[in-house]
Amino acid sequence: MAEFSPAEVTVAQIAMRAGVNETTIYRKWGSKDALYRDVLLTLSSEQLEMTDTGSLRGDLLQVVSGVATFLRTPAGYSLAYLGATGEDATTAALRDAFWADRFAKAQVIFDRAVERGEIADASVAELAYEALIGTMHFRILARRRPLADDIAERLVDLVLDGVLSASTESRTPG
Template sequence: MQLEFRLTASRPGGRTARTAEAVTAALTAELLEVGYAGTSIDRIARRAGVAKTTVYRRWGTVGQLVVDVFAGIAGQQVPVPDTGSLEGDLRELARSTITMLREPESRAVFDIVVGEAIHDPAARAALDTFFAARISNAAVMVERAVARGEAPAETDPAEVIRQVGSTWYARMYITGEPITLADADRAAAVTALATRAGLLT
């Protein structure tokens, strides 16, 4: 699964859109090259070929710029797998998510927004919107499982999707362990088992 990094402030066509695209590209390049601590509005503006006053006026800080990029990600639709079984669907979803989170650009943006969300309401809102959209989008997998008789009728789709993702987010932001496709497969198997047992209602 690939995420398209873009700014929510961009408009179709014109100078504003070109500026936003250049700033987004410069931001992601800077994050990969020097990290969050080394990234500055001045460096981004210089790399993007735009006036630093333009960037300062619209975003103010690197953190706000990253949050705006993340807000653009939150609205992107993600294909929902349909393998014919809940465990298969969860496995494909988990694998695509972990693959995305292992991409340096995606991981850099996620790490910053998670850190900023502790004290920044805009970052918290962007993160909440992102996860709400992902849960809503993937709920159909659980609804299909209920229709097939594979899960109890009272199963909570949101709880199933939260559960499958909890393993790798804990590794990323609590224990600091690497995440692998094996983690995706294990999370899918455990979540499917818990769902069938009626534990996620």
């Protein structure tokens, strides 16, 4: 997967490298695409951990940096591409499960920030996460541009300025 694009990978190549018969792969996954998605989703969940750094900015930098690093790899790009373009029921189910997990983990980050008193309202978590991660996906998929080395810091600061402003406004009696 790291050596070839999804279109170039065949079940025969996968089976040969795994030391199994092609029928084993079809029996377990049903198709090359299902195997590919399963591997990429597993890989992404292993590499895209969300840990508590002690601050909202630190947590977001850690997450966004991890996503940027992953998206720079052939596997990360492939996952983003498959997630954005796959229309079959299997892809839709995997995409929904993947993003539900990501949004739940992002919500935890924002809930911790409320508990620490950094922000007043965590209801912006999903939109903020979409702005952070969606911007990188847009850049690599729609614009076909590489992610700059400082993309995580620039995006986090840009989004946090908006989150902190919105949080301050929600505290101000209107």
